[in-house]
Amino acid sequence: MGFYGRHLRPRLHTYALNERLTGEVRDRVCDGLAGDVLEIGFGSGLNLPHLPAGVTGVWAVEPSATALELSLPRREASAVPVVVAGEDAQVLPFPDRRFDSALCTWVLCGIPDGDAALRELARVLKPGGEVHFVEHGLAPDPGVVRWQRRGNRINRVVSGCVLDNDVVGLLDRSPLTVTDLRTGYEPGAPKAAGYMYEGRARA
Secondary structure, eight states, X not given: OOHIIIIIHHHHHHHHTXXXXXXXXXXXXXXXXXXXXXXXXXXXXXXXXXXXXXXXXXXXXXXXHHHHHHHHHHHHHOSSOEEEEESOTTSOOSOTTOEEEEEEESOGGGOTTHHHHHHHHHHHEEEEEEEEEEEEOOOSSHHHHHHXXXXXXXXXXXXXXXXXXXXXXXXXXXXXXXXXXXXEEOTTSOGGGOEEEEEEXXX
């Protein structure tokens, strides 16, 4: 990974997913989290201000040293303790049935093996524990899908992710059971990047 990927892309993600644009979504997705929470794709810690009082700790999995550096002010200001605990969501360094809940926000589109990441989440969650997620991905409209596939190459370079991630397919193939799923285009966002999947899945 070059200079852009190491240093500039994490700053782009922090800007593009800032509080003004995503705060309301983060409130919804974090609502109901409790106990020890595993967050894959922790990034710069943008979810920390949205965690409810029932969360006792966050274990952060994040491959980017720059993103973790950017998260430091949020971690220091957080009432919830944060443990930086891994880099690769595809191979989690935790025992089975370790966590009460998990959190995944705009992450699966950039993980090379999303199936492995969801299998790992299911493995480390306690029975009945839930993954709270929001992801962008494959649109239902063929015209938009064509633009997603045309844009994938440049989007991989700029954002490090694909536009047409098959979120439903990933969830269906995983050991998790989807208990809530809402989909739709994010108002004001380009359709190719703005079809959202928001919900919960249980181990």
